[in-house]
Amino acid sequence: MDGSVINRNETGQSKSMSETSLDLLVFAPHPDDAELAMGGVMAKAIARGKRVGVADLTRGELGTKGDAEQRRREAEEATRVLGLHVRENLGLGDGAVRDSDENRRVVVETIRRHKARYLFVCPPFDRHPDHQGAAQLVKSAFFLARLPKYKTESPAFSPARLFYYFIHDAREAAFAVDVSEFIETKRAAMAAYRSQFVNPKLPPDYQHIGVSDYLTQVEAFNRAMGMQIGAAFAEGFAADRPLSLDLPTDCLS
DSSP states (O other): OOSOEEEBOTTSOBOOGGGOOOSEEEEESSTTHHHHHHHHHHHHHHHTTOOEEEEESOOOTTOSSSOHHHHHHHHHHHHHHHTOSEEEEOOOOTTOOOOOHHHHHHHHHHHHHHTOSEEEEOOTTOSSHHHHHHHHHHHHHHHHTTOTTSOOSSOOOOOSEEEEEOSSOOOOOSEEEEOGGGHHHHHHHHHTOIIIIISOOOOTTOOOSSOSOHHHHHHHHHHHHHHHHTSSSEEEEEESSOOOOOOOGGGOO
16 A cells, blocks of 8 residues: 555544444545546445445556646545545556456455445456456455455455446446436536546547546436436446345235
8 A cells, every 4th residue: 555545534533544444445446436437326325324435546657647646636635525434545556457466465455454345346348457457356355355264464354245337338237326416526526636637638649548528428427327217317337246136015916
């Protein structure tokens, strides 16, 4: 871990890392990925009293837009906007996110230390190589975190589920969450990343991995997902295995 940690309780006072226990832990390959993908769900969960944290895997130091220090400051601002209970940067190295034994131990320890019940990461089909690596890395750590004989500083812990959020490609979702009430909070969190979205400085021949305007793309994704569930805005997720749901009561009468 590179030492970049934001961790506060509801009163704004500092709180030791050992005291945290999270309901949702979002792994983001780069600062801003969590906000783009599920800023609305994070804001909604926090409003409902859930403890939410983000673990950025890298500092985004290879990014053409901005630099690592700018992105650190922007992540701090986005953290305040969302009201996250903890945010830390694992410093795995931008462009080097892969499912290695060394990285597994860092991520497993992060899961165990926060006793994170629900984990989120980008899907394995994402076009960015760091995102693909993050998906496999977190999937491996999700499994290993529960094994007592897999030793890290913290004891074994079994997270309940692993879910995948969408960034570059929004494929068929296993479920979607209405975030209409929190879309302004999500917009404000994304706008905190000025170097990335608001006032990006790029060389004239730069080729984008997708569209140039991520803010417009994300809003289009959220509107399209919302239409599928009868909401103005929604965020969709894939699952590592089928969800277990009870039948509606009218199906049993």
